[in-house]
Amino acid sequence: MSACILDNASKVEQESLAHTLALRELNKPTFDSFKECVDCGLEIPLARRQFAKGITRCVDCQEIVEIKRGKR
Ligand SMILES: [Zn+2]
Numbered sequence: 001m002s003a004c005i006l007d008n009a010s011k012v013e014q015e016s017l018a019h020t021l022a023l024r025e026l027n028k029p030t031f032d033s034f035k036e037c038v039d040c041g042l043e044i045p046l047a048r049r050q051f052a053k054g055i056t057r058c059v060d061c062q063e064i065v066e067i068k069r070g071k072r
Contacts, residue, residue, distance in 0.1 A: 033048075
């Protein structure tokens with residue numbers, strides 16, 4: 001009986017961990033960063049591409065996009 005409860009507890013723990021990991025996956029882009037900026041076509045530095053996944057713009061163009069989004 002007690003072994004059964006322990007098994008159950010660890011199963012719940014694993015499911016909650018899997019759920020947390022799944023949520024974390026959802027919140028980050030799944031594709032690799034672009035080699036070239038989608039706006040100006042300039043090569044995005046490797047360091048920037050590796051810093052975060054899903055980078056599609058160079059620093060300058062990203063800044064312009066953020067300004068356009070209303071951060072000015
Ligand atoms: Zn650019």
